[in-house]
Amino acid sequence: MALEFVPAWPALGSLAGGAGAIWLAWAIRDRLGRPGVDWFLGVFAAQATWCLSYGVGLLVADPTLRYLLELSAWLGIVWTGVTFLGFALAYTGRSDVVRSRLFASVVGFGLLSTALLVTNPAHGAFWTGFESDPVFGVETVSYAFGPWAYLTVAVETVLVASAVFLLVDTLLSYGPLYRRESAAVALSPLPPGFAIVAWALAIGPVPQLQLAPVMFVPHVLLDAYAFDRAEMFERNPTTSRAAERTAIDDLTDPIVALGLDRRVVRLNPAAETVLGVGAETARDRPLDEFLDLPVRVGRDAGSNSVTDEIEADAGEAGLDQTDPDPDPDADRTDPDPDAGGSRETVEIGSATGTGRRTYAVSTSRLTDPNGTHVGYTVVLSDVTERERRRQQLEVLNRILRHNLRNDAGVVHGYGEILRDRLDDPDLVRMADAIERRAGALAALGEKAGTVDRLVSDGDVSPVAVDELVEEAVADARGRDPDVTVEAAIADGDWTTRVRTDALRAIVENTVENALDHHDGGGSEREDGGPWVRVSLQREVRGDGAGGGVAAGESDASDDARFVLVVEDDGPGIPDHEIEAVESGRETALEHGSGLGLWVVEWGAAAIGAAVEYADREPRGTRVRVSIPVVAEA
Numbered sequence: 001m002a003l004e005f006v007p008a009w010p011a012l013g014s015l016a017g018g019a020g021a022i023w024l025a026w027a028i029r030d031r032l033g034r035p036g037v038d039w040f041l042g043v044f045a046a047q048a049t050w051c052l053s054y055g056v057g058l059l060v061a062d063p064t065l066r067y068l069l070e071l072s073a074w075l076g077i078v079w080t081g082v083t084f085l086g087f088a089l090a091y092t093g094r095s096d097v098v099r100s101r102l103f104a105s106v107v108g109f110g111l112l113s114t115a116l117l118v119t120n121p122a123h124g125a126f127w128t129g130f131e132s133d134p135v136f137g138v139e140t141v142s143y144a145f146g147p148w149a150y151l152t153v154a155v156e157t158v159l160v161a162s163a164v165f166l167l168v169d170t171l172l173s174y175g176p177l178y179r180r181e182s183a184a185v186a187l188s189p190l191p192p193g194f195a196i197v198a199w200a201l202a203i204g205p206v207p208q209l210q211l212a213p214v215m216f217v218p219h220v221l222l223d224a225y226a227f228d229r230a231e232m233f234e235r236n237p238t239t240s241r242a243a244e245r246t247a248i249d250d251l252t253d254p255i256v257a258l259g260l261d262r263r264v265v266r267l268n269p270a271a272e273t274v275l276g277v278g279a280e281t282a283r284d285r286p287l288d289e290f291l292d293l294p295v296r297v298g299r300d301a302g303s304n305s306v307t308d309e310i311e312a313d314a315g316e317a318g319l320d321q322t323d324p325d326p327d328p329d330a331d332r333t334d335p336d337p338d339a340g341g342s343r344e345t346v347e348i349g350s351a352t353g354t355g356r357r358t359y360a361v362s363t364s365r366l367t368d369p370n371g372t373h374v375g376y377t378v379v380l381s382d383v384t385e386r387e388r389r390r391q392q393l394e395v396l397n398r399i400l401r402h403n404l405r406n407d408a409g410v411v412h413g414y415g416e417i418l419r420d421r422l423d424d425p426d427l428v429r430m431a432d433a434i435e436r437r438a439g440a441l442a443a444l445g446e447k448a449g450t451v452d453r454l455v456s457d458g459d460v461s462p463v464a465v466d467e468l469v470e471e472a473v474a475d476a477r478g479r480d481p482d483v484t485v486e487a488a489i490a491d492g493d494w495t496t497r498v499r500t501d502a503l504r505a506i507v508e509n510t511v512e513n514a515l516d517h518h519d520g521g522g523s524e525r526e527d528g529g530p531w532v533r534v535s536l537q538r539e540v541r542g543d544g545a546g547g548g549v550a551a552g553e554s555d556a557s558d559d560a561r562f563v564l565v566v567e568d569d570g571p572g573i574p575d576h577e578i579e580a581v582e583s584g585r586e587t588a589l590e591h592g593s594g595l596g597l598w599v600v601e602w603g604a605a606a607i608g609a610a611v612e613y614a615d616r617e618p619r620g621t622r623v624r625v626s627i628p629v630v631a632e633a
Helices: 009-027 037-057 063-091 101-118 147-173 175-187 190-200 212-228 238-245 269-275 384-421 425-454 465-479 500-516 575-583 596-607
Strands: 127-132 141-145 255-259 264-267 295-299 306-312 345-349 356-367 373-382 461-464 484-489 495-498 531-540 560-568 610-615 621-628
Touching: 009 037, 009 212, 037 063, 037 212, 063 101, 063 127, 063 147, 101 147, 147 175, 147 190, 175 212, 190 212, 255 269, 264 269, 356 384, 384 425, 461 465, 461 500, 465 484, 465 500, 465 531, 465 560, 495 500, 495 621, 500 531, 500 560, 500 596, 500 621, 575 596, 596 610, 596 621
Parallel strands: 484 531
Antiparallel strands: 127 141, 255 264, 255 373, 295 306, 345 356, 356 373, 461 495, 531 560, 560 621, 610 621
16 A cells, blocks of 8 residues: 555654644643633644554554553543533533533533543453554554444534534624634544544454544644634634524614624614715724724733723823813803713714714623623713703803803992992992992802802712811801800711712702891891801711711711701701702792802712701701711721
């Protein structure tokens, strides 16, 4: 035969198959952790054990060593099918099956087979009659197959066939996206698979020679193609299967599924409409070909895996925005809509003729059933109306902060001049009213600026609540020496960690509201003048409104609160004003007289405080603000 002129060719072919498996394992070592990679390394370990043990055994004449090498080759046969099925399940997005009892039984079969191999001399379940039977110049052996050997070949064949079916199903289900890599890996087991079956059934002129290890050479070449040119582990089917589980086709928001390489894996119908491109056309192309996103997924150059973070790229997208109005006195009108917005929005021209729309971009990790990171989902939420409303509120706020304040200042100044120059008591009274109302309008503009700060994000910092209260009391007394403002604050640690601006707004406005709306008919002072009492106590949640502990006392509870109580003897707050604040909206029939209550409400929301309003006997209002006690981070 022609092959007889190649010395020990079966051994050389087997060793080449084993070396190829080791080379492939080395080539994908930096992809550990990606779907299927760990199992594929197990496949290569089993194949290398099979091929190298058989190849070396063909060169060994010592009976004992030859027996041990044959046993080692069988171990490779046993575990190749188990690990290959594990790879196929994980790679195609079925890693949950790997954790099932069914797959556990497959692993159990491998363990039992391993035990029977090691103890084969005692029972002959794998083979009997082991003897040397050289051919082609190599040390082949002959033996009679035992029942477990036939069962092992049958089971391993079924396992490999099942894995191939999963890969072919992926090829058919996901079209061209994974066609090359899935086809290559699905075809690679066929040469060694047919060879092992032929050997087990003693088909061929040389039944003692096993050609499966030699057939691993084309197997390795096909796998190498899938790893290299087809980028097998850059884009894998787990991304599509994970995207399917989210039922993205049923959602009205545009959703794009991306692979780890940031190429489009899937678009839902809404995304096709918004982007103006079909799912088939977009598939396997970079998303930035269709959409200039203000976010990008990043790869950590210092590691071997794709990072989980989403890196903001405002510089490239032109969406970096700082303080839109650094000068509060600048005359600003409508902000430029083309100047850019927040980092989380992007404008897209509508394909339906409704003009450009603004979308909030939300990017999150896409994971398989085992929790492995396999890609990203990009959700585009239409926030056009919200952004227009935000712009309108921004303009109105600037008008209140600037135009109203400046014009009110002018009116206030002229009112003072008129009051000083007029002699008629009625005209002086009118000028004084003009001056007071202008001052109230200017204060309203200042409160609008406070509101703008409260609804924006702010940093938390340590703040002494007692000091803020004392400052508010001192300011109230300084503005009008005729008012009576009592303070009851115990000694102790009143420090919490919240937004200082929000807490200051709450304290100042609760005191100001009590004084500004006093009607001079109070019950606490003989002359009926403005009276306010401010108290501060520490309360542990569960003690109730009436219970509490002093600020200096220790408290084992993690749910302690500082309670600010502001009482007055004024006319009380009209019910419709409290209802407007508590309902969260103003209507034509339920409108407040100013922004004071809203400032308190929004300030409380910013720090997680709770505000309660109650009537006070015989008259007046009691405002109770429960402030969270947050320890140092």
